[in-house]
Amino acid sequence: MDEIFEKRKKIIYEFICDEFYVPMKLKELAMLLQVPKDQRDELKAVMDSLEAEGKVHVTQKGKYIKGEAKHLRGIFQANARGFGFVTVEGEPEDIFIGEEDMGGAMQGDEVEVAITKAPAGRRREGKILKIVNRGTQRLVGYYQSRKNFGFVVPDNERILQDIFVPAEQSKGAVTGHKVVVELTSYGGEGKKPEGRIVEILGHANDPGVDILSIVKAYDLPSEFPEKVLNQAERVAKPVTGADMVGRKDVRDWQTVTIDGEDAKDLDDAITLTKEGDNYILGVHIADVTNYVQENSALDREALKRGTSVYLADRVIPMLPHVLSNGMCSLNAGEDRLALSCIMTVDSKGNVIDHQIAETVVNVDERMSYTSVKKILEEHDEEECRRYQTLIPMFELMKELSEILRNRRHKRGAIDFDFPESKMVLDEDGTPLEIKAYDRNVATKIIEDFMLLANETVAEEYFWQEIPFVYRVHEAPDEEKMKKLITFIQNFGYTMHVPKGQEIRPKEVQKLLDKIEGSQEEAMISRLTLRSMKQAKYSPDNDGHFGLATKYYTHFTSPIRRYPDLQIHRIIKDNLRGRMTESRRDHYAKILTEVTMQASSLERRADEAERETVKLKKVQYMKKFYGEEFEGVISGITKWGLYVELPNTVEGLVHVANMMDDHYDYDETHFQMVGTHTGKRYELGQKVKVRVTGCDTIARTIDFELV
Known part of the structure; x- marks a missing residue:
């Protein structure tokens, strides 16, 4: 059947390419080619296929003319197996590129591609016509020396060729060194790419060189410029009476931070009391913008980094330590400036009133997740004795957290409960233990309270119609969902999607509830997650599919995420009556660029973190x-x-x-x-x-x- 179809396509295409062909409509073509009426659908299918491949075009008047193959621009992603894909912005599916059609493109290059095949229901195929911009200038890899030259085997398996290095460009590297190589030629026509060594990271077996290689490969900025460090030192002054003027003083409220044992940048503190049936929940967030002024050297560096990056053996912070672990961190027993979202929550978990205010806080205790879990779940005697005065507040936290979680579950929020990896390394970076990260009552309390504050702030600023940064998560792509539904049917599961409508988060959540505890739970959960779109930052409030909410933002981590810092600046301008027309225009102008950059840097950090985890797991299993x-x-x-x-x-x-x-x-x-x-x-x-x-x-x- 396929052969006949392809044959017909070939004949009709040759007919249209003939120099005597005059542009015709489908009906005229059918008459000329003597296609009977009952076979016109088949002719239409042939013409549609030729059009999809770019071989013919339809004019505005509906006439068919010979078309140039449609040229698209996108980013080339290589695959270790020798083929690749081109991702085109705004197109749902990428384009497959066979080994012989890569045209010398390397991982990350911006390329021009022509569609060569567009089979119905399958992925399009293409050929790279030209390389518009090279995406890779520098690589990290393993150096091997020969008599009068050397070569670098790239760490990134998507870079499919080794890099040739002339001896005089080797900077004295020897076999076994991890190096950074700068490409001087991209090869082609049977020639390898060439490069020169710009940095020797150390021997592959030296402690820390493995992670340093990942840091360099992802171009993560590891050192702060002198100017930025000096500025951080200058602004990191203790809180004075003058700093507190006009702020709400909540230093006498019972306040705790709850974080992992090893956390040093404490963004958020919690207060909680009960009045009648209502909870008064305070989420107090470090007022980082007080120290990082817009467009200062500190601010520009933070925007360039976008986020702190948490690797197995180190943190690459967005702000210098004197701020991230010092003046901005809500350390116990110290007066700290904060931006607070104080919410009145009823017994069903609805926020019935709230206030966003500049505050001064003083944390009573720096608690760890483990410690709070010991108190609430294990009723550990020693722990309970030590934190006796705080226990009533922890009990209230657990109570409110469960109410909020149930409310989210009711509206259809999706909770992917994957075991994350927790690593224990020695001082040389050797993995001593790898275990599943414990998601317990305490981690859930903080998660629930942060989600609520983020939603409350987002909704308030949406209705104020002030330019803002939202955390958006679009509904999944219809095609991917269809594939997922077909897949889960093999295991006897179904998902309900009303015809012509988008899928609702509640349907995804129902599926996750159904598979809980089943053999295929992990696999289906992962595939469901892959069918989702990636969350991103945006100045447009397009809602958050995964959380099943119309309003969401990131307000709670300004020490380690630039979007949160940007939001704090907008909120403070608004609270202080400085949101003039010109400030609105200023924010409206910069936010598109800021959100795009923050989303892209977040993805880079995630990838680097994933690579580190993979690497440490391999090292751990070696023994x-x-x-x-x-x-x-x-x-x-x-x-x-x-x-x-x-x-x-x-x-x-x-x-x-x-x-x-x-x-x-x-x-x-x-x-x-x-x-x-x-x-x-x-x-x-x-x-x-x-x-x-x-x-x-x-x-x-x-x-x-x-």
């Missing part, structure tokens, strides 16, 4: 070479089984290494089935595996079934 573990099958593909261990480490059992039988991948039911034994492996199944390989360069772990 268990040959040892056996119990795990759960978390993914099944035609090349093998992914198995996840209780400590969140995931590895691959290659199908080629499943020696007891020949296994076929059953795509419909996501199973591996043995040809002779009929043995089945399915998602969520418990299996025993042995560690057979750990590759720190590719950051992969190999298992075999025991």
